[in-house]
Structures are given as C-alpha cells and as structure tokens.
Amino acid sequence: MRHPTATTEDLTKGLSYFVLTAQLQQPDEDEAIVSGEEVDGLDTERLEPFTICLGCGAIEGAGCTCRSTTPPIVLQRVLSDQDPLRRCVACGARSPNGVVYRFLTGQDAPVSVLGTSLYQLLPPTDDETAVLPGEGRKLLVFADSRQAAAFFAPYLERTYQQILRRRVILKALAGDEADHNARAGHLRLQDLTGRVLAVAEHAGLFRADQSYDERTTLVNQWLMQEFIALDSRIGLEGLGLLHFRLVPPQNWAPPQALLESPWNFTREEVSALFVAMLTTLRQQGVVTFPPNVDPRDAAFEPRNVELFVRDYADATQHVLGWLPKRGGNRRVDYLVRVLRRRRPEMAPREAEQTAQEVVKGLWTYFTNQQSPWRGHLAPEQRARQGVVYRLDHRFWEWAPVAETGTPVYRCNRCFNVTYTNLEGVCPTYGCDGDLERVDGAAGAWVSNHYRHLYQTLAPIQLSAEEHTAQWMPKVASEIQSRFIDGRINVLSCSTTFELGVDVGSLQAVLMRNVPPTTANYVQRAGRAGRRTDSAALVLTYAQRRSHDLTHFKEPERMVSGHVRPPVVVVRNEKIVRRHVHSVLLAAFFRWARARREREFRTVGTFFAPEDALSGPHLLEEYLREPLEPLQEALRRIVPPELHHELGLDDWGWLPQLTNGEGTGILDLAVREVTGDLDLYAQLEREAASARRYKQADHFHRVAQTVRNRDLLGFLGSRNVLPKYGFPTDVVPLRTNHIPLREADEVDLQRDLRVAISEYAPGSEIVAAKRIWVGGGLYILSGRDWQTWYYAVCPNCGRFHRSLKPLDPHCQVCNANLFGWPRHYGQYVRPEFGFVAGRDTRDTGERPPHRLYASRVAFSNYADEGQEGPNEPQFISALSGPTVQVMTRYSRFGKLALVNPGMDNNGFTICTSCGWAEPVTPTATGRRTRRKAQHDNPRTGQPCKGRTENWHLGHEFITDVLELRFTGALPPANEYAVWLSTLYAILEGTSETLSIPRDDLDGTLYRYSTDYPPALVLYDNVPGGAGHVRRLSEGKVLPVILRAAWDRVARCECGEETSCYECLRNFYNQFYHDQLKRGLARDFLSRVLQ
Structure with a gap:
C-alpha cells in the first residue's frame, strides 16, 4: 500500500507491507546465516497489528468506523529498518536485493530472451571472421539511455554464458551415445570435468591464451555453480533435466528410531529422508570445492563465502546449525510436515519436539566416528569454531533425467522440482503443497524457454560490449574496430552509433525500446543491411510504457512516419x-x-x-x-x-x-x-x-x-x-583514484541536470561492465559550495529559493512550506563534480540503484532588468471579451531541479573531504544519525571533518516565455486543464515553427491562488536556443494557438483522454493520465474567440 501523498519516482519507495496474521512463520535460520545476518526472530521486521474492513476496504490500525457487519480480517504491518524489505515473514525467504517485487515484466530480461534467440538465428559469415568466436555473427543493440545500454552488455553476456554453460554440461552428460557411464548417471564431478572441457573446446568457448589448467579450473567452476545453483528454479536441476544423486555408503543401516513409531519408515524411505536432509546443505552451498576452485570467487556471488555446518550455528563465522538455535530451519520444518502427514492426530507442539529430537539424533548418527556416513560430511578443524563440517561434493553423481528415467516431482503450490518424494511433502521451507509426478512431455516442460535452450542451443560463443559516451575516445575507437572486425559479437549502444558509423556487413539490429521519433528509428535501423548482398532484420521491443505500447499498436507510424528537418538557431x-x-x-x-x-x-x-x-x-x-x-x-x-x-x-x-x-x-x-x-x-x-x-x-x-x-x-x-x-554545464564523476584498469578507461561526464541524479552519493552507474557508486562531491582547493534554502509548496507547487532561511508560509497560498510531504531543505550545487567510491563490483542481475532528481521547476529570472519587459504584455489579437492573454519573454529565465535524496531526507556531506552518503529513513520515519568518522573517498584515509545535511540542486538559465490568462477561466486548481493546454501549445509551436519537439518543454508556475498558474515555455537547452523568443512576437502566437487547437480538435482519440497524435510524447509520460485533449480544445476555443 502506498501513502496517498507519496510523490517519489521510485515505485518501491513509500510502500507499506502487510501480511495475514495466519501466514506468519518463524524465520529460516539457514537463510539468515547465508545472507550474513544474525537470527533474531522477527526483531528486524517488527509487526504492527492492523485490520482490513471487508465492508469499505479501509486498512486501519484502530479499526474501521463504517459500521459494517462483516467481520474484519486481522493483518500485521511489517516494519523494517532495512530498505528494501529483505525477509518475507510468511515464508522466510531472504534476499539482499529485496523479497517483494512488482508483478511486471522487467526491462532487461525480455530483451535478453529475444536477443539470445535472434543471435542464435543469425547465420555465420563465410569470410575470414568465420574462425573467430561467434563465427562472425554481429548484433547491434540500441537503447535511449546510456545507463541502459551499459547495463545490458554484461547482462546479456552473463545470461547467455550461463545458458551456454548449462547446454555444454548437458551435452557432455547425454550427447555421446557411446558414453554409457555418463548416460547412466554414474559420473561424479571429478569424472565430468574432462568431458565438459572437451565439449567446450570443440565449441570454441575458451580464449587462445588460456592454458589447460586455467580451462580445467574454469570448467570446475561451472560445475560447482550448477551444483549449488542459486537460480535452481531455472537451472538444470530445477527444470527436470539433471538429478544430483547421492551415493550412499555400502552396508549402511537405518537408525532404529526411524523404523519404529511414530515414523515407521522403510529403508527406502529413510534413504529418501537422508537425501532430503543433506540436500538442504548442498543447496545452501555448505559443500567442499575442488582444489582449483575458490568458493570466495566473484563467480559465486552473492554467496561467495566458505560455509560450514555443526550442531548449532555461529552466524559470525558463517557456520550453519544442523539444529536451529531459535526460529526454525528447513530440516526441522520438513520433518515436522512429514510427521504430521503420517500422524495427523499428533499435536503441533508434540510433532515439533519429536522432529527436533530426530534431527538431533541424525547429527550424531552422521558425525559419529564409526558412522558409515561420516565420509559424506567432511570434518575440518577451524581455529575459532572447532570441528566443523561440509558436504563432500565427491559423493554425488550427475544423472541426466531423460536418459536414466529418474522420476521428477513438482509441488502443486510453489512449483519447485524435487527428485525425492516422502509422503508427498514439498521440501520448500514452510510450503504446504503436494508433490505431483511430471514427465518430460508435460506442457509446462515443453513450453519452458530455458529448458528448450538447454536442450537445443547451438554452442556458439558470444562477446558483448557497451558503446556509449562513457569510454575514453581511444578505448571507444578500439571497441568499435573490434566489433567491425568480428571480435565482438554484440554491441550495446546508446545514441553514439546512430549517425555516421558504417559497421559493414551487419545482419541485425535490436532496439530495447521504441525510439522517441521516426528519425531515431530510421537512423538505428539504417545501421544494418548497408550492403547490396545482404538483407537485414530489425527487431524492436515495446517496453511496458505508454509511448512504446502506443506505437506497438500502430507500428507503421514509427516505421514510415514523417522526419522533420532540424532547425538550428546560432544566436546563443x-x-x-x-x-x-x-x-x-x-x-x-x-x-x-x-x-x-x-x-x-x-x-x-x-x-x-x-x-x-x-x-x-x-x-x-x-x-x-x-x-x-x-x-x-x-x-x-x-x-x-x-x-x-x-x-x-x-x-x-x-x-x-x-x-x-x-x-x-x-x-x-x-x-x-x-x-x-x-x-x-x-x-x-x-x-x-x-x-x-x-x-x-x-x-x-x-x-x-x-x-x-x-x-x-x-x-x-x-x-x-x-x-x-551545446552550452552544457558538464561535471565529471572522477574514478582515477581507484586502482583498476577500467578506472583509467572510462570518462564519466554528465550535464549537471543529469549528474545530480546519476552521480549522486549512493547512486550506482554502470560503465565498463562494473558498478561504480557515487562516493561524494569533489572538493576544489580554496573553494566552497554555495548553498540555497528552498521549498516546494505542498499545496500549490510554487518553488521558493533564497540565500537566507525561508519564511515558513508560501508566498502564493500561505500554506505551511515545512509540512508533509517533505519538499524543503538546503541544496548545494556540485559544480566541481563528483567522486566515485573506492569499492566497485561486477554488474549483477539487479539494475543500478539511482536517486532521482525532481522535475524541472521555474525558479525566477536571473536579472529582472537584463532583457524584456518586467511586466507581462497583453496580446491584443488574443484578448477577447471572455479571456485575455498576456506574455512575458526573457532570455534569462532560471529553471531549477533538486535531488532531495531518499524520501527527501537529503545527503550527509563532509565539508573537508567531500565524502557523502544518502540519509536513510528508518521504519519509524526518523532519519539515521550522521557518521562522525568516515573515509576520504579519494585517499581511503579516515576523516573527521564536519558534516552537513544538504540536498543536491542545479539551476540553469535559458529562454522562457510566460503565458498568463485572465477572464472567465476554469478553476485555478484544475491542473489537468493547464497541463493539457501547455502540451497542446508546445506541440503547436513545434509543428508551426518546425522546431524539434525535444528542444522545447514547459512547466507551470503559480503567482496567486486567485489566478491559474502561468504556462512557462522554455528552450530545453541550457543557455537557450532562441526558440520561444519567436513566440513572443505578436503575430506568431495566434498562429501557434490555432495550430494547437487544430491538433487537439481533429484528433480521433477520446476527448476525455489523449494520445500520441495530440498531447502525449516520450518525455511527458508521467503526466499521461492527466492529459485530456477535450479540456485543451475547449479552453483554446475560448481563447481564439
């Protein structure tokens, strides 16, 4: 549930999470330790009782007052000091990236799926590049954002390589009909290494400079990644293609207690129980590794630590407990549910005590010096923990399911796959579903995309790189040359590749989103098929947003639309x-x-x-x-x-x-x-x-x-x-203090309008296949930042700014500026740039975290006397008996935008070294305390400098034109009218004066509650380009308003909405629900009368 006044752009902020009281469950201790957290019950996720009324739908802490006769449902509101919420209190799942997601298609995964399929369908070349990895295949991928392009290159490469590795493993197990041991499932990891190595070498998956030992290490790393896969649901095991079969010791005897009441297991059932219990350790990574594989390697992130097990846990030393200290774990939970299936009449508490006793007895049974199972749990003496254990990976056989006929079971509730069926109990923690047997011909298997790829993917290598303005020029040129030569197969580009680049025999172009205009589409599509002997395929994916979906319904408007010639005004x-x-x-x-x-x-x-x-x-x-x-x-x-x-x-x-x-x-x-x-x-x-x-x-x-x-x-x-x-205020994100090769290859610079968001402390950006985190503001010797007090009125939206503390009341509506929601503080202009934090990492599955800036607001005029009249002038040609129009033009209009940090709490910034971090709110709404000591982001040395709480802001000067209206007008607070009229006029201006729509924009500005907001049109180029000045001419504005009216009057969409033919465009998507062409049409009709 979202707070009704929340205005943040990040849809995961400002949310409240609720859970049914009946669904509460003890935390899984294993998950907590693997995630690096202490097990402390529900302490990190505090609960607050709420009720939901079935009569009116209200969710209230004190109960509803609607007098409904329907019984209320009791909920628990989950309060957490962690953002995002990292543990589900219903099932115990944990994730450092958050456990609650919007049920939506992502921006990267669908395009990766399409890109993988398209790349596989590309034919190899027949020239000298056919001997290179990928056999000369080339795919150009476009994105509008350089960050989207930078992230997609390593994302596609990583996901493709993962699929390719699994394909190679499966082929090594089942591809050779003469290899009876492999097809019968008798191979263990140490047997499989050489076979996978041979298949991978035949497919050309290694670099020429990699030695035999290096290749063997890499293959063993692939096998261990699959053995303890974090994404097992879409892995070979989770899709019913590979069974990890435990090899039991010879002449083992089941414990007598399990053969008696209340369990009454058979020997086969005890064997299945042992497999289920030990599999819980394997799936958590509590296993030994081959000598040439390091479990701390980045390839095993985010679980790249050595994990152990003993009787009770020690979270600080990454030691899991076979028995839970407090809460529960998968072993006890599984046994409880098995026992309750066998003895449903047993009380829950008695069942749990009985299960605890059996789990404790099994630990003694497995680790006893005389136990035949002792070899399966390899002991190790550690200095702080004493004797700890890990599951020995050498006791597991890799059995291809189709060839061995292994039965596969799937839970009808959580859909997890398992190969062990004991009383039909699902081994997933807390799941009360039933296991059902499935076979390879089942519909769900046949239609699964990943399963199909693991079985049919052609083992072709893929190398992907980004091509954006973030590279040093020399490095960018080298990457472009390598792509043209065929040494890079996929190039993920921003707009840098739109113009003037001939990449030769390019076979296909993939666009990650629908481009803003037809001109962009034509330029991007035109990169392919530039030779007479080749045909090109252009594939465009429509993202889940208004602009893309509109053109998805009518693609001909983008493919064969009109391209306007550019107009350049040189007077700047x-x-x-x-x-x-x-x-x-x-x-x-x-x-x-x-x-x-x-x-x-x-x-x-x-x-x-x-x-x-x-x-x-x-x-x-x-x-x-x-x-x-x-x-x-x-x-x-x-x-x-x-x-x-x-x-x-x-x-x-x-x-x-x-x-x-x-x-x-x-x-x-x-x-x-x-x-x-x-x-x-x-x-x-x-x-x-x-x-x-x-x-x-x-x-x-x-x-x-x-x-x-x-x-x-x-x-x-x-x-x-x-x-x-362009007249831009460019600032860098400095990286050259970081001891990495990539730090010297990237050139991270942005206009300040973008930089206060992308480079802000705590924000993450992708460049050179690494995540760089904003670590602070750059300090220029002998210079200080100038700070301003600012506030945005929560009632009318007026932007206030001053070098002195502001009056607490709005100049327009007299509302309290310092109320809720919080849109006030002091901002600093980081004109010297930013400094990257010293810790970087490889890109992962999660897109980089970004702290968004606010939308552009009109601030004031730089100098009232610099140019143009100080008071608005009536336009006689548009001033009739009902509505009067006034304009005011200036080349020195100030527009501002502010990055207020997380939930508008700002940033803690050191005035000595520039270190900074976002102030994070707690579950109680209070801001966290500032750090007294921190490390200088450039030197890494401790710093005790004074810190301040500031926001980040930027003002730029450009040409502005105000339009004010008086007379018989719609209500001043009907923002839908004024927004719709504003965008109609912008579209009419672009069309009449042949100005690219991207070069114009607008906003609203309130002078008084008695009058509607002024429509502020501005040149969307810092410094101005002279566009809106042409509107200030008395004869031009009536023509533009007529064109604006004509645009909204003749459109065929519903008048209570709008479309891309009238008001909507790529850049005003956040206002689409408020833009109604009928409102703009009616108001402009009155003006033109």
Whole structure:
C-alpha cells in the first residue's frame, strides 16, 4: 500500500507491507546465516497489528468506523529498518536485493530472451571472421539511455554464458551415445570435468591464451555453480533435466528410531529422508570445492563465502546449525510436515519436539566416528569454531533425467522440482503443497524457454560490449574496430552509433525500446543491411510504457512516419562566448609557439609544466600586449547584436574566463589540475615511505594520466571551449583514484541536470561492465559550495529559493512550506563534480540503484532588468471579451531541479573531504544519525571533518516565455486543464515553427491562488536556443494557438483522454493520465474567440 501523498519516482519507495496474521512463520535460520545476518526472530521486521474492513476496504490500525457487519480480517504491518524489505515473514525467504517485487515484466530480461534467440538465428559469415568466436555473427543493440545500454552488455553476456554453460554440461552428460557411464548417471564431478572441457573446446568457448589448467579450473567452476545453483528454479536441476544423486555408503543401516513409531519408515524411505536432509546443505552451498576452485570467487556471488555446518550455528563465522538455535530451519520444518502427514492426530507442539529430537539424533548418527556416513560430511578443524563440517561434493553423481528415467516431482503450490518424494511433502521451507509426478512431455516442460535452450542451443560463443559516451575516445575507437572486425559479437549502444558509423556487413539490429521519433528509428535501423548482398532484420521491443505500447499498436507510424528537418538557431550567448575563448586561445597558442617555442597539446604541458612557466601565466603575459588584430577578428566573427552584451569593445568578456580573483572558468580548471597533481604526488610519497611501492606506482601512473589528457578535450569538458556545439554545464564523476584498469578507461561526464541524479552519493552507474557508486562531491582547493534554502509548496507547487532561511508560509497560498510531504531543505550545487567510491563490483542481475532528481521547476529570472519587459504584455489579437492573454519573454529565465535524496531526507556531506552518503529513513520515519568518522573517498584515509545535511540542486538559465490568462477561466486548481493546454501549445509551436519537439518543454508556475498558474515555455537547452523568443512576437502566437487547437480538435482519440497524435510524447509520460485533449480544445476555443 502506498501513502496517498507519496510523490517519489521510485515505485518501491513509500510502500507499506502487510501480511495475514495466519501466514506468519518463524524465520529460516539457514537463510539468515547465508545472507550474513544474525537470527533474531522477527526483531528486524517488527509487526504492527492492523485490520482490513471487508465492508469499505479501509486498512486501519484502530479499526474501521463504517459500521459494517462483516467481520474484519486481522493483518500485521511489517516494519523494517532495512530498505528494501529483505525477509518475507510468511515464508522466510531472504534476499539482499529485496523479497517483494512488482508483478511486471522487467526491462532487461525480455530483451535478453529475444536477443539470445535472434543471435542464435543469425547465420555465420563465410569470410575470414568465420574462425573467430561467434563465427562472425554481429548484433547491434540500441537503447535511449546510456545507463541502459551499459547495463545490458554484461547482462546479456552473463545470461547467455550461463545458458551456454548449462547446454555444454548437458551435452557432455547425454550427447555421446557411446558414453554409457555418463548416460547412466554414474559420473561424479571429478569424472565430468574432462568431458565438459572437451565439449567446450570443440565449441570454441575458451580464449587462445588460456592454458589447460586455467580451462580445467574454469570448467570446475561451472560445475560447482550448477551444483549449488542459486537460480535452481531455472537451472538444470530445477527444470527436470539433471538429478544430483547421492551415493550412499555400502552396508549402511537405518537408525532404529526411524523404523519404529511414530515414523515407521522403510529403508527406502529413510534413504529418501537422508537425501532430503543433506540436500538442504548442498543447496545452501555448505559443500567442499575442488582444489582449483575458490568458493570466495566473484563467480559465486552473492554467496561467495566458505560455509560450514555443526550442531548449532555461529552466524559470525558463517557456520550453519544442523539444529536451529531459535526460529526454525528447513530440516526441522520438513520433518515436522512429514510427521504430521503420517500422524495427523499428533499435536503441533508434540510433532515439533519429536522432529527436533530426530534431527538431533541424525547429527550424531552422521558425525559419529564409526558412522558409515561420516565420509559424506567432511570434518575440518577451524581455529575459532572447532570441528566443523561440509558436504563432500565427491559423493554425488550427475544423472541426466531423460536418459536414466529418474522420476521428477513438482509441488502443486510453489512449483519447485524435487527428485525425492516422502509422503508427498514439498521440501520448500514452510510450503504446504503436494508433490505431483511430471514427465518430460508435460506442457509446462515443453513450453519452458530455458529448458528448450538447454536442450537445443547451438554452442556458439558470444562477446558483448557497451558503446556509449562513457569510454575514453581511444578505448571507444578500439571497441568499435573490434566489433567491425568480428571480435565482438554484440554491441550495446546508446545514441553514439546512430549517425555516421558504417559497421559493414551487419545482419541485425535490436532496439530495447521504441525510439522517441521516426528519425531515431530510421537512423538505428539504417545501421544494418548497408550492403547490396545482404538483407537485414530489425527487431524492436515495446517496453511496458505508454509511448512504446502506443506505437506497438500502430507500428507503421514509427516505421514510415514523417522526419522533420532540424532547425538550428546560432544566436546563443554561451555558444558565442566559448567560440570567443577559442579565438583567443588559438591566437595565444600561435604566439606561444613563435615567441616562447612552446606547444600545448596536453593538460600537463599547459597547466603544470615541470621546468617552465605554465600556460595560464604565459596567457597573462600575452594579454598585456597590444591585441587589436584579435579584437578585429572577434568583431567579424561575433554577431553584431551580441557585441554589447559580451562587452566586446571593452574586453568585458575576459573576466569570466580569467581574472585576478581566480574565479574565471579557466582559473577553476587551473585549481582542479594543480590540486589533483599535488594530491597524487603526496599520496605517492606517502606510499613510497611506507614501502607500498605498487601503490606508489599506481598514484604515479594516475598523475601521468592526468598530465597526458588531451588539452582541447579537457577545456571543452570544463566549459572553456565549445563542445558538441551545446552550452552544457558538464561535471565529471572522477574514478582515477581507484586502482583498476577500467578506472583509467572510462570518462564519466554528465550535464549537471543529469549528474545530480546519476552521480549522486549512493547512486550506482554502470560503465565498463562494473558498478561504480557515487562516493561524494569533489572538493576544489580554496573553494566552497554555495548553498540555497528552498521549498516546494505542498499545496500549490510554487518553488521558493533564497540565500537566507525561508519564511515558513508560501508566498502564493500561505500554506505551511515545512509540512508533509517533505519538499524543503538546503541544496548545494556540485559544480566541481563528483567522486566515485573506492569499492566497485561486477554488474549483477539487479539494475543500478539511482536517486532521482525532481522535475524541472521555474525558479525566477536571473536579472529582472537584463532583457524584456518586467511586466507581462497583453496580446491584443488574443484578448477577447471572455479571456485575455498576456506574455512575458526573457532570455534569462532560471529553471531549477533538486535531488532531495531518499524520501527527501537529503545527503550527509563532509565539508573537508567531500565524502557523502544518502540519509536513510528508518521504519519509524526518523532519519539515521550522521557518521562522525568516515573515509576520504579519494585517499581511503579516515576523516573527521564536519558534516552537513544538504540536498543536491542545479539551476540553469535559458529562454522562457510566460503565458498568463485572465477572464472567465476554469478553476485555478484544475491542473489537468493547464497541463493539457501547455502540451497542446508546445506541440503547436513545434509543428508551426518546425522546431524539434525535444528542444522545447514547459512547466507551470503559480503567482496567486486567485489566478491559474502561468504556462512557462522554455528552450530545453541550457543557455537557450532562441526558440520561444519567436513566440513572443505578436503575430506568431495566434498562429501557434490555432495550430494547437487544430491538433487537439481533429484528433480521433477520446476527448476525455489523449494520445500520441495530440498531447502525449516520450518525455511527458508521467503526466499521461492527466492529459485530456477535450479540456485543451475547449479552453483554446475560448481563447481564439
């Protein structure tokens, strides 16, 4: 259940979880220990009683007051200090990624399934690439988001390799009809290694540089992954293809107690019981490993620890208890349910006590020095735990089910598969289902996707990489070349591959989602089939969202739609200013070469030369000379209407580049580079003094990386020179302090509008097949962040911002700004960028965690007197007897967005080292306490600096146009009317002026409760592109409003809704339910009258 006022974008936040009281169950102690947690009953998930009324549906803690005669149902609300909820109090399941999921198709798994099938169907090439892994097959995958593209490459590769490994194992067991021992199920892991190795080598699954021992180790790792599979439900065992058959000792005798009342088992039933009991240890990973396989290897994540068992548990040492200390475990639970099936008249408490006694007796039976089963549990003396045990993997045979005719049973409730049937009891913890026998011809087996692949997949290798703007240019070029040469089979791309890339004989393109426009679709589809002798297949997956599903119903609108030519407005102060900088620096570089014999190609030679004056110092000398030719050049280049604004005649533009106070953008770049180099030199000296020479060498190499960066590229990324022709506030996520090869290969930079979300402390991003976590904000020597107080009115939505503490009451509606929901605090602008945390990991099944920023809000005007009238002007052509229209244009409109952290609680940020982490709310709603001590994210050394609670924010200046309405209007709080009208006008503007729709956007802004909100249209480019200025012309706006009306009046969708022909688009999906074309049509009709 979601709190009705929750507004967060993450759908797993703000939820309350309830469970029927009758479904409560003791926690599974084994699961708790494997998850690295102590078993403490329900302490971590506290319960709060609630009732649900069957009369009115209310869920209340104190009961319902509707006077319904129906009896209420008692619930328990689950309160947890862990987010997400990691344990189910009904079945005992645990997961570090959360145990409650929305019942929805994911964004990655369905595309991975399609990608696997499509890749298998691609024909091999007949040229020299046919000898490469994958036999020359190429598949290009597109995604709109660079993070989606980066995550999908390792995800597809991992899932495909897992399927391929299982196919190879099954083929080794059952593929050779002459191998009678394998087909009869007599092979154990040590016998199977060589056979799997031979099949894998024949399929070309190994690299040429891998030795025989390395390949053998890898094969044994595959086999152990299957033996203790975490995903056994979709593994060979869970899909009825492979039976792990326990080899019993010779001449063993069942314990007498099990042959007598109340059990009365036969010898065969006791054998089945032993298998079920020992299987609980195998499935939890309490097993021995081959000598060349390390259970702590990342291949076994998230359970990559050595696990043991003894009579009672020790969670701190990863020791499971054969008997539970408190709560329960699978062994006791299974025996209780078997006993209650045999003796239903037995009281529950008596059944549990009896089962506990038998489980205890079995431990003595298995571990006794004279027991014939003692070899199956390998003892080991550990310093802290004493004697502990693990299940010996050498006592299990790998039996192919189809060839051996092994009976397979499946639970009719939880659908888990087992090969042991004792009284029809399901071995799943807490499950009360019944086992039913199934065979290989059953419908569920035949239609199972994974089972089909394990039996039929062609053993073809697949290598996948990402191709996004996150790579260093040299690395990106190498990846592109390897793909064209056939050494990479699948390339997961963002928009970087849309234009100007010829990949030769590409056979297929897979789009992970429906692209935003027809132009994007045509560019992506056009990467394939560019040779006359080949046909191409383009496969598009429609994600579960409005934009994709609309085009899924009518694909011809995307495939054969209209492509609008782009319109570029070159009059932009920020672009022009950076071109002015480029003219100055070009003249300075020529002067430096002629006068000082200096060339500046790298960051080091310009900012920090070892034995000469730096570039910035020489620039100061250059600027003292007569510069009339430079000024004349600037007058010719810069548009005349911008001469005064830039201060071209009096050099007024220069202080923003460099000045004596050190606040120019070039001065900030100087501080950044010299600060980095000084830090790494200090770290290198400290490491060398402590004789950590490898670490010292690492810091030396990092410093060389900084020095050898391309100078022009660096200046472009620091907003000194033009980059991509866009005026963006680009900030980096620094990784070069991390001792990894990938840290030097990635170049993580984002516009601040995106960076305050993607790079925020605690947020995760994917790059180079690794997860990088935001560890803090970058500290620039001698500089502090400026902070602002802000609040969003919970009643009318007005955005307030000030350098001083805010008045507690809204300026518009007088509501309490500091009430619920919480949308207030202090935000800092992280203009120097971010620092990655030192701990990285391989990508897993779960997409990276991200802390979302708020939507764009209009803040105010940068300077009321800079341009345009201070008061809105009436448009006489649109001001009739019922509705009057006013406009106000400015090139200096400020728009803001804020990342308030988890549940709007902000971030704890150290003012000394920049370390930061999100403030996490507890189950009681209180925020967790700040850490007094932490580690510097760049050096790893302890820091005791002062911490503050701040949010992250960013403001950008762009062209804005306000539209205000007066007269006989709909109610001011009817937001559906104003949102629908806003998007109708945006669509009409795009259509009338031939402006790409992505370059325009809008928002609402309240001035008063007596009037409706102003419609604020803005150029969706920082700095503005001059688009909305054209609307401010009196003759243009009526034409645009007529086009807007025409769009919503002529559409054939229902007037109480909207569609992609009228109001909806890819970027306003969060408003789709509120957009109603009939409301916009009726209001625009009144305006145009």
